[in-house]
Amino acid sequence: MVAQFEIAIQNTGESFCCREDEHVLGAMERALCKGIPVGCRNGGCGACKVQVTQGRYVKRKMNRAVLSLEEEARGVALACKIYPQSDMKVKAIGAMAEAMVARKTSFVSGSTTAAQISRPDKEA
């Protein structure tokens, strides 16, 4: 049984489930659907930069041109290259933060609320 963890996005208050063998961006795309600022999904472009504020994760190699050593040392990561080892809290930064906030705003005014689509049932 593959472990699943809850990932909370502090900017919007949304959360979603992520398997330990999938990257956080992939789970975010699957769970939250629309408006996720997805770039290359492979650690190259830097579009999905987040600050991890809580939780443990495994990371894969990320493009040094878009993520400095100093950033990486203080828990900044590309969501497409981190795999959870516990429940996590992340804060979207840069382009991703703007897109997440814009996305939340557009959903609140629509027929589907962000809350409805952001809480997939957590499997036992």
Add this chain to the structure above:
Amino acid sequence: MALTGVLRPGHVVIRVLEMGPALKHYTQVLGLTEVARDGKGRVFLKAWDEHDHHSVVLREADEAGMDYMGWKVDSPATLKKLAADIEKSKLCTDLQWIPAGEHPETGERFRFTIPTGHLMELYAEKKVVGNNCGNDGPDINPDPWPEGLKGCAPSRFDHCLLYGDDFDGTLKLFTEVLGFGIAEQVMAGPDKKLMIGAFLSCSNKAHDVAFIRQPVKGKFHHASFALGSWEQVLRAADILSRTRTSIDIGPTRHGITRGETVYFFDPSGNRNEVFAGGYIYYPDKPRITWYDETLGPGIFYHDRKLNERFLSVFT
């Protein structure tokens, strides 16, 4: 010989973050063949219908992107002449000769940095290893394609699209020094006088390289690989989905060059394309012009708008 000077894009060196997944992608999913490795850990690959030793080189590094692109010229004499012409033009920096053998089975290369910050090379000689289609010897009584192809299986490395700031300098170099023609251009500004995109041909192809004016130095948008038909593009997209490869957009068509396309990303976030179609370019063909407000259908003809990634995602 009617097609002279710079013949074609002969190789592209792509930086990858981890060699294992990269090699799996380029051989099993894209479907190139590994031909050599060297002591520096570089892996040399070719597409099935290329006759020269290699066309794609992977180098593991901390940063993704393109190291350089190499151009095959028609002869050693042309190599010397163009190297002198480049030096005389004063458009390029860091001019240097790379000795023969630094790439396996390859003659000496002349390397230079172009105004948009990209490294380019010219070379005249690379060992002909053939396309493995001949029945009674290389190129004797050949079959139309070899057995054992994997993945999307493009026939050749075709072109790159590159982003950079000193677009005018690079355009001048390619057109006035290296002999390329402008097949298509994208014009912007209130009077449509500012060129922001150029699709350049040194051959009969609709483009051998393209540049887009962006406030960056030496950035890589994609390397493209040629397929034979629209159906092969669809099949390639099936393979990309089946293998959970990160697809950017497509299958669709470009208005510019009319190519049928799917864009996707290698495991280090470098964009790849497989494409088919287009048209035959001749130096006297009237140039096609697009305006910035029609860049949407120019780039993605069916969606008629750019996806958010086209301008912002590159390595």
